[in-house]
Structures are given as structure tokens and as C-alpha cells.
Amino acid sequence: MSTDVQGPSPEATEPDEEIASEVALAAPEVMADSLGEYAKIWLSRVRNGDSGALPVILGLAAIVIYFQVRSSLFLSAGNLVNLIGQAAFFMMLGMAEVFVLLLGEIDLSIGYTSAVGATFTLWLLLPPNPAPWPLAVLVGLAVPAIFSGLQGFVVTWLRLPSFVVTLAGQLLALGLLLEVMDSAAPNGGGSIRLYNNVLTDIYAGSLSPVAGWIVMAAAVALAGALFLVRDTRRRAGNLTAPPLSVTLLKIAAMAVAGVVVVLIGNTNRGVGLTVVRGVPWVVLVVLVVVVAWSFLLGRTRFGRYIYAIGGNAEAARRAGVNLSRIRILAFTLAGATAGIMGIIYTSYLGSVSTGVPGGQNVLYAVGAAVIGGTSLFGGRGKMVGAVLGGLVVAVIYNGLELLGLGAAPQYMWTAAVLLAAVTVDTLARRRSTAA
Amino acid sequence: MTTPSAEGARPANAGRASSPDPHVTDATDGTDAMDTPDHTQDPTPPQAGDGADGPPLLHLVNIGKSFGPVRVLSHITLDIPIGQVTAVVGDNGAGKSTLIKTISGIYHQDHGQIIWQGQEVHLHTPKDAADLGIATVYQDLALCDNLDIVANMFLGREETKHFQLDEIGMEKAARQTLADLSVVTVRSVRQPVGSLSGGQRQAVAVARAVMREAKLVILDEPTAALGVTQTRVVLDLIKRLKSQNIAVIVISHNLNDVQSVADRIAVLRLGRLVAVGPASQYDAESIVDLMTTGTSKRLAATSAEPSAGSSSEH
Numbered sequence: 001m002s003t004d005v006q007g008p009s010p011e012a013t014e015p016d017e018e019i020a021s022e023v024a025l026a027a028p029e030v031m032a033d034s035l036g037e038y039a040k041i042w043l044s045r046v047r048n049g050d051s052g053a054l055p056v057i058l059g060l061a062a063i064v065i066y067f068q069v070r071s072s073l074f075l076s077a078g079n080l081v082n083l084i085g086q087a088a089f090f091m092m093l094g095m096a097e098v099f100v101l102l103l104g105e106i107d108l109s110i111g112y113t114s115a116v117g118a119t120f121t122l123w124l125l126l127p128p129n130p131a132p133w134p135l136a137v138l139v140g141l142a143v144p145a146i147f148s149g150l151q152g153f154v155v156t157w158l159r160l161p162s163f164v165v166t167l168a169g170q171l172l173a174l175g176l177l178l179e180v181m182d183s184a185a186p187n188g189g190g191s192i193r194l195y196n197n198v199l200t201d202i203y204a205g206s207l208s209p210v211a212g213w214i215v216m217a218a219a220v221a222l223a224g225a226l227f228l229v230r231d232t233r234r235r236a237g238n239l240t241a242p243p244l245s246v247t248l249l250k251i252a253a254m255a256v257a258g259v260v261v262v263l264i265g266n267t268n269r270g271v272g273l274t275v276v277r278g279v280p281w282v283v284l285v286v287l288v289v290v291v292a293w294s295f296l297l298g299r300t301r302f303g304r305y306i307y308a309i310g311g312n313a314e315a316a317r318r319a320g321v322n323l324s325r326i327r328i329l330a331f332t333l334a335g336a337t338a339g340i341m342g343i344i345y346t347s348y349l350g351s352v353s354t355g356v357p358g359g360q361n362v363l364y365a366v367g368a369a370v371i372g373g374t375s376l377f378g379g380r381g382k383m384v385g386a387v388l389g390g391l392v393v394a395v396i397y398n399g400l401e402l403l404g405l406g407a408a409p410q411y412m413w414t415a416a417v418l419l420a421a422v423t424v425d426t427l428a429r430r431r432s433t434a435a
Numbered sequence: 436m437t438t439p440s441a442e443g444a445r446p447a448n449a450g451r452a453s454s455p456d457p458h459v460t461d462a463t464d465g466t467d468a469m470d471t472p473d474h475t476q477d478p479t480p481p482q483a484g485d486g487a488d489g490p491p492l493l494h495l496v497n498i499g500k501s502f503g504p505v506r507v508l509s510h511i512t513l514d515i516p517i518g519q520v521t522a523v524v525g526d527n528g529a530g531k532s533t534l535i536k537t538i539s540g541i542y543h544q545d546h547g548q549i550i551w552q553g554q555e556v557h558l559h560t561p562k563d564a565a566d567l568g569i570a571t572v573y574q575d576l577a578l579c580d581n582l583d584i585v586a587n588m589f590l591g592r593e594e595t596k597h598f599q600l601d602e603i604g605m606e607k608a609a610r611q612t613l614a615d616l617s618v619v620t621v622r623s624v625r626q627p628v629g630s631l632s633g634g635q636r637q638a639v640a641v642a643r644a645v646m647r648e649a650k651l652v653i654l655d656e657p658t659a660a661l662g663v664t665q666t667r668v669v670l671d672l673i674k675r676l677k678s679q680n681i682a683v684i685v686i687s688h689n690l691n692d693v694q695s696v697a698d699r700i701a702v703l704r705l706g707r708l709v710a711v712g713p714a715s716q717y718d719a720e721s722i723v724d725l726m727t728t729g730t731s732k733r734l735a736a737t738s739a740e741p742s743a744g745s746s747s748e749h
Contacts, residue, residue, distance in 0.1 A: 237606075240625075299599045301595065304593060307581060308590055310581065311581035314575075315587075319577070320592075
């Protein structure tokens with residue numbers, strides 16, 4: 001497309017070119033009247049770097065095929081469920097980063113703060129007098145939330161770069177982790193065990209196969225109904241709505257994704273004579289969080305202000321948005337989301353240890369968010385993207401491990417994918433600012 | 436010290452004598468501002484002289500502003516009538532920006548009064564001004580490129596329904612406002628502002644001001660960054676504002692634009708109002724004269740503006 005017509009002085013702009021440039025950046029949902037036109041607009045947006053989910057899904061499919069060719073175990077039910085587990089960490093931590101990345105900030109501490117929170121949770125659950133598990137979980141979310149909130153406060157109050165503040169926060173959290181672990185499990189050798197069945201079941205427990213189908217069908221039906229109601233309302237209000245075919249296609253895609261997840265979960269992954277079937281609860285946890293956070297970002301004032309601050313903080317300030325409050329709140333939510341990741345992590349491992357790779361995990365989280373289309377410069381990105389990006393990171397991680405290649409290529413391949421994602425992000429931004 | 440009446444009279448018939456003006460950097464001027472109210476009981480209707488109908492929406496009386504020892508504005512007395520475009524012109528450093536920042540609540544004047552719809556008001560923050568219905572569109576427009584037109588127009592004032600953003604209601608209102616302003620070139624109000632042309636962006640910024648029920652819209656160099664076509668779009672927009680009975684102040688360097696759109700022209704020079712009157716009284720040459728020397732031979736004969744300062748009401 002001709003990017004030069006978007007500038008502030010497009011004197012020679014022909015009307016046609018002008019429309020072309022508008023289309024290139026607009027949401028296809030509101031510009032297209034037909035499926036064909038929709039596809040055309042969508043393509044021009046892909047070239048602009050604002051591509052949505054499909055390129056990520058295609059890339060994911062390519063990686064999956066590669067690993068399956070190299071190792072037939074890759075697509076086995078047991079490995080796929082394991083993969084879902086690993087993906088859940090990256091997704092959750094990626095979603096945590098989305099809150100701050102949208103502001104143009106970053107939080108490098110959450111890899112360790114989540115472990116600090118989880119340590120508190122397990123400490124509270126220690127026999128012989130365990131606290132009620134909801135309370136323990138609440139503490140496990142509150143600790144990283146407060147930690148990140150304080151970092152947000154320092155970032156806004158002293159106007160320090162969040163990169164440096166949260167890098168210091170990362171070290172501080174690691175120190176805290178050692179300190180807290182020492183008090184919680186003095187004889188544990190740097191680790192504390194999980195003694196609660198409810199939390200253990202986040203991973204180990206599954207929905208029954210029938211329940212899995214019911215939940216999936218209900219979720220898809222609900223989402224589909226919401227889409228259709230929204231479109232109908234818009235049409236009733238005489239506003240443009242996406243063509244019915246596009247909406248149906250989206251619902252179909254959701255249904256396919258749901259069916260795939262349930263099919264994988266319901267396949268017997270037991271070893272030997274034991275039968276293990278059903279979708280692990282963790283899938284539901286991720287689903288609930290992604291829906292809740294997407295609602296928060298997309299449908300509330302708070303979410304709108306996060307995007308506004310990421311796009312143009314000065315404009316938001318002049319419009320009366322309380323920048324400090326929104327920023328601190330976003331950091332706090334990032335911390336709380338990291339807390340959820342910490343709980344999931346302990347459920348997977350059955351313990352927390354001081355050896356948790358918090359620095360590495362947080363980079364994977366940023367990678368997940370950026371691969372999923374969240375800009376490092378703020379203002380662009382979605383929670384769903386972090387889920388897809390988390391899946392990509394997990395597939396690479398899992399697949400290379402399955403090939404027995406060891407840690408070295410794992411790091412290098414993840415680095416390559418992350419670099420590619422950041423390059424796409426930066427080029428897209430340069431293109432739109434140079435325009 | 437001169438009285439305000441003498442100040443006001445100078446632009447038309449005594450400007451030459453006053454240049455270079457000792458008042459501009461005179462820090463003791465404050466004393467004379469203190470007693471000006473006592474001298475300004477004469478409520479001569481200022482609009483009688485410059486063709487406005489009805490009382491002015493905004494009436495500035497003897498506004499003065501200094502930054503340290505530098506006198507940036509002195510004795511600015513100016514009416515802004517409803518439904519008219521008042522162009523404020525002047526060379527760099529003439530005080531145009533300070534003047535609009537005072538009106539929009541960013542600066543508070545050191546002395547003088549701001550009379551809004553007959554009542555004296557004190558504008559200490561931009562919000563004070565916005566609450567009255569004074570909307571300022573700065574040159575940088577303050578738009579979020581990543582948000583669509585609707586989100587930008589409602590930024591900070593989003594409507595909610597059941598704890599959710601009322602997207603449909605906001606979109607309808609945004610479309611209506613743009614339609615009222617005859618902004619027809621945007622393809623969809625759901626496109627990001629970053630995809631718009633310069634004129635369209637200006638239109639969105641103005642529409643946002645109008646939607647907030649602005650009674651006075653101040654445009655700071657609205658056409659400075661625009662090409663010919665886009666400039667025409669913005670000038671048409673200003674005319675639409677006027678027809679909606681909104682008072683408009685346009686700050687501009689571009690005298691062509693000023694002449695094509697302004698009903699009244701106020702010329703600032705070195706912090707003083709050297710002329711104000713119906714646009715028809717001035718041609719480009721006389722405006723340039725006034726901007727650069729504070730007087731114009733071409734106008735000496737008509738002595739057009741008897742009311743710039745003498746008309747202050749209290």
C-alpha cells in the first residue's frame with residue numbers, strides 16, 4: 001500500500017488512494033460488506049502488521065507438522081495434555097505481560113513474584129493446620145499483585161523506566177523468595193510441597209469426558225450467541241456489522257478449537273492399564289481468565305484507558321484520564337495474573353522451589369505476548385493473542401525437548417522466534433509512523 | 436500609566452507613537468491593573484462597533500500576564516461573540532499562545548478579568564474552562580492513533596451501560612456529530628485515527644470538542660500542517676461551527692485562511708492588542724502592517740476600531 005498518503009500533508013492525495021490507506025488500517029469488521037471484501041481488507045491489514053490471529057495459527061500449524069514428522073510422539077494424547085500444561089504457564093504469564101505491555105511498559109519481576117506468592121500459598125496450606133485453600137490462593141495472588149502494584153507506583157511516581165524498576169524488582173523478588181522459603185520450609189532444601197488436593201487437581205484432575213463436551217458446547221454456544229446478538233444490535237441501530245458469513249466463520253473456528261481441545265483431553269493418556277481421560281481443569285482456568293481479562297480490556301473504561309495511554313499518554317491525560325491510577329492498576333493486575341500462574345505452576349510440579357527459572361519464564365512470557373501480536377511500544381495487543389503466543393512458545397519448548405535436543409537448541413529456537421516476532425512488531429510500527 | 440481607554444485607542448490612531456512599547460517589559464504595570472476596574476465603569480457595548488449581534492459570549496477585560504519580568508500580555512480587552520469566527524493573528528512571540536492558554540485555563544492571568552456569559556469566572560485548570568464549554572484544539576490534536584474515531588471522540592467521557600462501554604450509543608452519537616459538521620469523507624467511524632488524513636484528524640478533534648457541548652472552540656493553527664485540499668476541509672468545518680452558533684477563535688499565521696473564514700480579526704503585537712474589528716476592514720497588507728509595526732497607514736483614514744479597549748465593562 002502507499003503509506004505516504006497518510007501523513008499530515010497529503011496535498012496530492014487522490015480520493016482513491018486515501019480510501020486505500022484508510023482501509024489498510026481499519027478493522028475489516030466495520031468496513032466490509034461481503035466476505036470477499038472482508039478478505040481483501042484483512043490482507044492489507046496483515047501487510048500493515050496488524051494481522052490478527054491467522055498468521056500465528058498458520059505458523060503454529062507448520063511447527064506442529066515439523067515436530068510430528070520428526071517425532072511421532074509429539075501428537076500423542078499424553079504429550080499434548082502435557083503440552084497444554086506447559087502452555088498454560090506461558091499463556092498466563094503472557095496475559096500478565098499484556099496489561100503492562102499495552103501501556104508501553106514491561107514487568108520483568110513476575111517470574112519470581114509468582115513463585116513468592118505460591119510459596120506463601122503452600123506455606124499456609126502446610127499440615128497440620130492448613131488454612132482454607134481459597135484464602136491461601138488469595139494470598140498467593142495478592143502478594144505478586146501488591147509487589148507489581150508497588151513497582152507501578154514507583155514507575156509513575158518517580159517516572160523511572162519500568163524496565164529498570166522491574167529488573168531491580170526481579171532481583172528483589174528472588175531475594176524475597178529465598179527469604180520466605182527459608183521461613184516457610186527451613187528443612188525443605190529450598191522447596192516446599194503442595195499439600196492440597198484441590199490445587200493439585202488443577203493439573204491432575206480432569207473434567208469427565210461428558211462434562212468436557214458439555215462445557216465446550218456451552219462456551220461456544222454462549223460466545224456465538226453474544227457475537228450474533230451484538231451484530232443484530234448494531235444492525236438494528238443502523239450501524240455497520242460484519243457480514244453474517246464472517247461471524248459464522250468465526251464461531252465455526254471457535255467450535256473447531258473447542259472440539260480439538262476436548263478430543264485431545266478425552267483421549268486415554270494413561271500408561272499401561274490405568275485410564276486417564278478428560279480435559280484438565282487448568283484449561284478451564286485459562287479460559288475463564290482470558291474471557292475475564294478480554295472483557296476488562298475490550299469493554300470497560302479501564303481497558304479503553306490502557307489502550308489510550310499506550311497510544312498517546314498525553315492525549316489521555318488531557319482527556320482527563322488519571323494516568324497514575326490506570327498504570328498502577330494495570331501493574332497490579334499483571335501481578336495478580338502472575339499469581340494465578342504461580343498457583344498453576346505449583347499444581348504442575350507439586351511444589352515450589354527456589355530454583356524456579358523466573359528470569360527465563362518472564363522472557364518467555366514477553367515472547368508469548370509479542371508473538372501473539374502485542375506491541376512492545378504500547379497501545380496494540382489482545383489477551384487472546386497471548387494465549388496463542390503462549391501455545392507457540394510451549395510447542396517449541398515441548399517439541400525440542402521431545403526430540404531430545406537439550407537445552408541449547410531450546411533457547412536458541414525460542415530466541416529466534418522471539419526475535420522474529422519483535423521484528424514484525426517493530427517494522428509494523430515503523431511503517432505506520434513513517435506513513 | 437495610561438488608562439485602559441487610552442490603551443485601547445492607541446492601536447488605531449496612536450500606534451506609531453507607542454513603539455517600541457515600554458509597557459511590554461514593565462513589571463510595575465500591575466499597579467495600574469489594580470485600579471483599572473475603577474476606571475472602567477463605562478459599559479459601552481463593544482459589539483456596536485464591530486457588527487456582532489447580542490452580547491459577547493466571552494469578554495476579556497484588561498488581561499495581563501507576565502512570566503517573571505517579561506510582560507507577555509498587557510491590557511488585552513477583547514470580545515468573543517457567539518456564532519462568529521474571531522481570528523487572532525500576530526507574529527511569533529506576539530502572545531497568541533499565551534492568550535489562548537489563559538482562556539483555556541492553562542495559565543491564570545496576572546490581572547484583568549474573564550467574563551463568561553456576563554459572569555466573571557476564574558479559570559485555574561483546563562477542566563474549569565472545559566466545564567464552561569471552552570474547548571481548545573491544540574496543534575498536536577491530542578488524538579490516540581491506535582483508537583478509532585468513536586473512542587477518541589469519547590475519550591475520558593465514555594458512556595457506559597451495565598458496566599460496559601455503550602459502543603452502539605457512542606457510535607451513533609459520534610456519527611451524528613460528524614454528520615452535523617458535514618464531515619463526510621471518513622469511511623467509517625470505526626477506523627483508527629492513525630489512518631486518517633491531516634484534515635480528517637483535525638475534523639475529529641473539532642468534532643470531539645463540539646460533542647462536549649462546547650460554546651467556544653479555540654483552534655490553534657488548525658491549517659498549519661495541512662495541504663490545500665485538507666485546508667479547505669478544515670475551513671469548511673469552521674464555517675459549520677459558526678452556523679451552529681458556536682463561537683470560534685482561530686489562531687493562525689496564514690492570512691489567506693484568516694481572510695476566508697474570519698468575521699473579526701484581532702491583531703496582537705508584542706503582547707498588545709493593536710487592532711480588532713470586522714474582517715472586512717482589513718486586507719492582507721494592513722494586517723501585515725499591524726502585525727509588524729502595530730499600525731497601518733492604510734487604516735489611518737478609517738480609524739476603524741474605536742472599541743478595542745475603551746469598551747471594557749466591569
